[in-house]
Amino acid sequence: MNYIAPILIGILYALVMSAIREPHRRHFNAIMVAGAGAAYLSGGGLGGWEFLFAAIVTYCAYRGLQSWTFIGIAWLVHTAVDLLHHFKGNPIVPFWHDSSLGCAICDPVIALWCFRGGPSLFSLFSFRGKAASPELEQAER
Template sequence: MQYVMPIVIGVLYALLMSLIREPHRRRFNAIMVAGAGAAYLSNGAGLGGWEFAFAALATYVAYRGLDSWTFIGIGWLLHTAWDIVHHLKGSPLIPFFHDSSLGCAICDPVIALWCLRGGPSPRELLTSARVVRQNP
């Protein structure tokens, strides 16, 4: 369950975000990437100045994501890498939940894949699946 729930959460995130109409969906997700980039700043996660450097990088990527789903996907993949560093270092995202960074590292690539596909709505996903099935 520890590995399944983060995937479910990532899928639910994508489904809920797909309810927001474009272009607001892309912009809102860019803001979410910026927030995720700063998530470790407030919990004293123990990487010192590197926390600020990562937050600055995530902010830049999020800014570029205002106009690009690809940058939003890259932002989630960068956050995945940062989650892995925190999980291995032993400084979790949620201080009282030891494996929270691991869960985040599993969830974030699911979101990234959705973003790298252009943040499609469920209808767009189904349409593209039908096209692929019809033209193998």
Template sequence: MSYVAPIFIGIAYVLLMCLVREPHRRRLNALMVAGAGAAYLSGGGLGGWEFAFTALSTYVAYRGLDSWTFVGIGWLPHTAWDVVHHLKGHPIIPFAHSSSLGCAICDPVIAVWCLGGGRTPAEWIRTARTAPGVR
């Protein structure tokens, strides 16, 4: 498995999400966190822990409806959960053995973007231009 492809998948996710206007972008990403939290429910191989993790993800996603910080935080436990599944559970895609590892590499890319406020490239540039000390 390539370790680079999941990074590009995370970047592609971010760029596609930048096409969605605010506040819908944040809310859609909160829903994505909730969906990611339930991804292993039907066969992750960790029993009742799958339900506990889904409950945690649902709470964080709910808080993320109004907060980019919570959306970003939501991707971090999912990253850890992907690592647990890669080592002890079943992969997120049953026929792709290293899919959970790929997800664990992709998710932090998304988390960093969310923790930065889920801004579009144009918004980043605009912010950089108006920062103190920038010409």
């Protein structure tokens, strides 16, 4: 369950985010990943390197206001730092030893969704008998 639950959480995240219309969905996700970038600042155990990581994710989040790709990159950077914390630092949730590992499994799921352009997962199922494309989603707005 330590491996399945984080994957399901990543899918659930994308599903919940699908309820937000574009471009607000992209902007909201840029803010979310910026917040995730600061998650370890209060005691992650890697010293000053925590600030460098936060700065890199903040830059990617800022660029993410205009680009889903940068949001995906930020989630992958967060994944790398999650792994560092799992093996060398403190867990993201102090009372759950494997929380950073769970985060490192969840984050790439979110990153993959971002690299696809953060599409509405609701648009994957069209009641017209065919999968809706991003162009169709844009046209329906």
